[in-house]
Amino acid sequence: xxxxxxxxKIDLLIFEENKxxxxxxxxxxxNCDSCQSYFTESVGAKKIIGQMQKEPELPxxxxxxxxxxxxxxxxxxSTNPDNRNTEIYxxxxxxxxxxxxxxxxxxxxxxxxxxxxxxxxxxxxSSISTEHKNVNLYNIIKYNLGFQPESFNKLFAKDLISPDHxxxxxxxxxxxxxxxxxxxLDNQRINQIIxxxxxxxxxxxx
Amino acid sequence: MQIDPENIINKARNGDKEAFGKLVMQHQQYAFNLAxxxxxxxxxxxxxxxxxxxxxxxxxxxxxxxxxxxTWMYKIITNTAIDHxxxxxxxxMVNIDDFHERYEQTNVNxxxxxxxxxxxxxxxxxxxxxxxxxxxxxFVLRDLQGLNSSEVEEIMDLPETSIKSNLYHARKxxxxxxxxxxxxxxxxx
Numbered sequence: 001x002x003x004x005x006x007x008x009k010i011d012l013l014i015f016e017e018n019k020x021x022x023x024x025x026x027x028x029x030x031n032c033d034s035c036q037s038y039f040t041e042s043v044g045a046k047k048i049i050g051q052m053q054k055e056p057e058l059p060x061x062x063x064x065x066x067x068x069x070x071x072x073x074x075x076x077x078s079t080n081p082d083n084r085n086t087e088i089y090x091x092x093x094x095x096x097x098x099x100x101x102x103x104x105x106x107x108x109x110x111x112x113x114x115x116x117x118x119x120x121x122x123x124x125x126s127s128i129s130t131e132h133k134n135v136n137l138y139n140i141i142k143y144n145l146g147f148q149p150e151s152f153n154k155l156f157a158k159d160l161i162s163p164d165h166x167x168x169x170x171x172x173x174x175x176x177x178x179x180x181x182x183x184x185l186d187n188q189r190i191n192q193i194i195x196x197x198x199x200x201x202x203x204x205x206x
Numbered sequence: 207m208q209i210d211p212e213n214i215i216n217k218a219r220n221g222d223k224e225a226f227g228k229l230v231m232q233h234q235q236y237a238f239n240l241a242x243x244x245x246x247x248x249x250x251x252x253x254x255x256x257x258x259x260x261x262x263x264x265x266x267x268x269x270x271x272x273x274x275x276x277t278w279m280y281k282i283i284t285n286t287a288i289d290h291x292x293x294x295x296x297x298x299m300v301n302i303d304d305f306h307e308r309y310e311q312t313n314v315n316x317x318x319x320x321x322x323x324x325x326x327x328x329x330x331x332x333x334x335x336x337x338x339x340x341x342x343x344x345f346v347l348r349d350l351q352g353l354n355s356s357e358v359e360e361i362m363d364l365p366e367t368s369i370k371s372n373l374y375h376a377r378k379x380x381x382x383x384x385x386x387x388x389x390x391x392x393x394x395x
Contacts (some may be wrong), residue, residue: 011374041381048384049349052330056323058238065230068256069223072263077221
């Protein structure tokens with residue numbers, strides 16, 4: 001735990017140029033190989049990031065602006081937002097955050113370990129297409145409306161987790177986490193969204 | 207005469223194409239930087255900037271001034287760039303030999319060294335393409351584009367803790383990769 005804190009302070013020193021903890025870092029890394037190597041890696045990363053920050057040159061800016069302006073002549077301005085998918089993502093993310101706090105408090109899981117899992121879960125959810133033909137996402141929600149642990153487990157194992165690099169423990173952890181998170185969603189609101197999307201799909205089919 | 211940015215935005219929201227043209231000229235270089243740093247390719251970045259500004263024009267009436275216009279715009283550019291990446295499935299793993307070769311091509315030692323677009327793209331893709339999508343985006347927005355945490359939170363719809371965690375892992379991965387390269391260099395000398 002001490003090393004994790006020191007690494008956060010090394011980040012502050014190297015990337016935010018905050019020298020508040022300089023003395024503490026300096027005395028710690030003298031006797032800690034792990035933090036010393038983290039410090040060396042961070043210095044290297046900072047240097048290479050500095051090179052990546054070089055600004056790419058936009059070729060023919062006038063030409064690009066002209067091309068954009070000639071295309072907007074052909075399109076109008078929308079007045080009717082469709083934020084329903086965004087709303088679902090917001091609900092899921094808010095619930096994941098709530099679940100993560102509960103897990104940290106109840107199980108004492110370390111923050112970075114937990115956020116690794118949360119990040120993967122969020123990435124899997126957000127990598128699903130934002131188009132309305134979003135079968136996987138609605139399946140997840142439907143499963144949670146009539147929550148069945150076995151089916152839910154199977155769903156995540158099959159649809160959202162690559163079997164190549166995850167062991168059973170991780171899978172169970174993620175399933176529990178996901179279940180906790182999504183069960184916190186407002187079922188009524190989600191049902192309403194599903195009905196709206198279903199109705200629209202039927203209209204489109206017709 | 208000083209031009210009032212809010213006035214230009216309001217005019218563009220009301221369908222004034224000339225005002226929108228001023229917004230394009232004002233923001234296109236930054237938009238290009240952002241798109242380029244995500245897709246690491248000049249032609250793709252130009253296409254993304256073009257598509258993004260058309261989306262911005264179409265949705266100008268939906269822009270709510272409670273967030274900064276630039277933040278709203280960057281969110282659209284980021285999403286367009288990500289859709290582009292996903293459609294081209296460019297998030298390939300880079301093997302260490304390729305990686306070393308690519309790094310060598312961009313191994314510059316002084317900050318004054320001028321890199322062309324291709325070299326900058328190679329450098330970023332060498333180090334950032336093996337990051338997860340979220341880590342890469344947080345890294346590009348925060349460390350390369352220089353946005354602050356609250357802007358990144360708004361653009362990515364993520365809590366601060368998640369931004370912090372992804373940035374931590376991204377920087378760590380870049381540092382580890384650099385160490386691998388350096389130890390590889392030492393081993394062949």
